[in-house]
Amino acid sequence: MSNGVVNGTTNGHTNGTTNGTANGTAGPQYVQATNPHLKTQAEDFLYHFGISKTSGDIKSFKDIKIVCCGGSAGRFEMYAKQFGKDSGIPVSKNLSSSDRFVMYKTGPVLWVNHGMGVPSMSIMLNEVIKLLHYAEASDVSFIRIGTSGGVGVAPGTVVVSNGTLNGLFEEKHTQYIRRQVVKRDAVLDQSLAKELYDTGLRLGIPVENGMTLCADDFYEGQMRLDGAFCEYTAEDKFEFLKLLKEHGVRNIEMEATGFASFTKRANVKAGIICVALLNRLNGDQVTIPHDDYIKFEFRPFNIVCAFIQAKIASL
Numbered sequence: 001m002s003n004g005v006v007n008g009t010t011n012g013h014t015n016g017t018t019n020g021t022a023n024g025t026a027g028p029q030y031v032q033a034t035n036p037h038l039k040t041q042a043e044d045f046l047y048h049f050g051i052s053k054t055s056g057d058i059k060s061f062k063d064i065k066i067v068c069c070g071g072s073a074g075r076f077e078m079y080a081k082q083f084g085k086d087s088g089i090p091v092s093k094n095l096s097s098s099d100r101f102v103m104y105k106t107g108p109v110l111w112v113n114h115g116m117g118v119p120s121m122s123i124m125l126n127e128v129i130k131l132l133h134y135a136e137a138s139d140v141s142f143i144r145i146g147t148s149g150g151v152g153v154a155p156g157t158v159v160v161s162n163g164t165l166n167g168l169f170e171e172k173h174t175q176y177i178r179r180q181v182v183k184r185d186a187v188l189d190q191s192l193a194k195e196l197y198d199t200g201l202r203l204g205i206p207v208e209n210g211m212t213l214c215a216d217d218f219y220e221g222q223m224r225l226d227g228a229f230c231e232y233t234a235e236d237k238f239e240f241l242k243l244l245k246e247h248g249v250r251n252i253e254m255e256a257t258g259f260a261s262f263t264k265r266a267n268v269k270a271g272i273i274c275v276a277l278l279n280r281l282n283g284d285q286v287t288i289p290h291d292d293y294i295k296f297e298f299r300p301f302n303i304v305c306a307f308i309q310a311k312i313a314s315l
């Protein structure tokens, strides 16, 4: 076994449910968990949600069409309840019995938090993807609704990602597996991005689209000057931000490449929509007043809600 870089597959072989129909037409697109070992396990306990595959109600997730996720548990409880109120759809209780993540169901929409950074989010995605796979959910879209640092965009602007870059400016997600660096494509669904962007325009919410840099941390990985440690100059920082702009990057967060890669492997559409809390060209500290913060964090949510309501109406 070498210690080199390998290109991982984006879609593995299927496990159980297949996509398409016998006569070759598109058919339902099932959520795929392609791990062949899962076939040999009668039971699967989704530890970070406290949900068991063999529990009687796993099939209650079969109708899920949209999974909305983002870092904060409190924000996602608030979003789920607000969506239930606005759409007149009853909100479930918190379906997660672990304190790691929350999960709420409003009809065909699931609201889940994922914590900060790809390692935390990947646990959520692995378990929610398996949940929806076991439930035989089909034609599912995942949308990450979040916050970010803007690159040349004003605070409060919503950025709809049309692509993701890792710290080497590659459209790849990197994992260490078996002492190897495994790189997988980290691309997003362009039609979903366009629908979200158009919805933002229609609602009159400040919205832009562009690439999103996925950093591995909030401070040095995003070239901030205000972390506990810093071994570069202010000039280096601005050089970096300038380079980001040249690559079409409009915002920086900490999940985008992992989100794009895991969702692709699961055969689901993925979109990322994040409000910019600050313009990094003007500083590093997030100091917006609380009222503005609340107003800003509802902007991407309002766009997603309008998008979902249009989808539900057409179901």
Ligand SMILES: O=P(O)(O)O[C@@H]1C[C@H](O)[C@@H](CO)O1
Pocket (backbone or CB within 6 Å): 070, 071, 072, 115, 116, 117, 145, 146, 147, 148, 218, 253, 254, 255, 274
């Ligand atoms: O959950 P959100 O999108 O607000 O998370 C962003 C990216 C990082 O996880 C976190 C850093 O503050 O904000």
Ligand SMILES: O=c1cc[nH]c(=O)[nH]1
Pocket (backbone or CB within 6 Å): 147, 148, 149, 150, 218, 222, 252, 253, 254, 277, 286
């Ligand atoms: O600057 C920011 C703001 C929110 N989230 C980030 O990752 N970076």
